[in-house]
């Protein structure tokens with residue numbers, strides 16, 4: 387587990403890494419490319435997966451250009467990989483934290499085996515002192531798992547959907563689940579698409595960061611529309627720092643439902 391500068395969480399935990407969604411603006415893929423791979427016996431570095439499935443019980447090491455050898459954070463690059471040896475990490479931290487689960491993956495992507503998800507959820511249940519924030523671009527998977535009674539209904543399990551535009555998919559399958567919406571990066575005016583956020587307790591909004599060619603800078607009116615819709619359903623609004631130049635420092639909202 388690592389401390390994070392993601393503003394709505396204290397820590398990230400990545401027992402599964404890698405994702406196949408292929409978003410153009412993905413920072414995780416860039417990081418996995420830069421820091422991924424493992425040492426082969428002949429001293430070279432590869433991301434080739436020699437296993438039938440990308441599941442590792444022990445870390446693989448990678449030797450950096452500085453000569454230092456460390457456990458590789460992304461041994462098979464951005465290929466979805468279960469790192470069993472990280473599953474117990476939350477249990478070793480007694481102080482309660484808000485943990486962004488699988489910040490370097492989409493744990494609920496269609497390609498993720500259900501038993502991987504179950505292992506991660508079980509590991510969360512084994513360390514109930516923490517709050518777990520899940521985030522997916524495939525919220526239908528929440529609904530499928532919920533129908534199978536595999537998704538814990540607990541106050542400290544928060545199920546988020548990521549949308550960036552009007553065609554984004556939200557999870558609203560069950561009012562009994564603790565859900566939130568992450569609109570990051572905000573790529574268009576969602577006003578007509580979302581309207582209101584019934585059921586979601588929290589709306590996170592952020593602008594695209596980095597210097598990608600074609601980067602989209604949101605308009606203040608787009609943010610205002612989201613806030614208006616959130617206020618109708620009393621959802622908390624959390625604006626990421628990336629919005630400061632757009633809405634102005636004095637208009638930033640940093641609400642979290644568990645702090646209200």
Ligand code: SF4
Nearest residue numbers: 405407408409412414
């Ligand atoms: S869903 Fe997230 S991790 Fe996956 S490609 Fe898109 S930005 Fe990257």
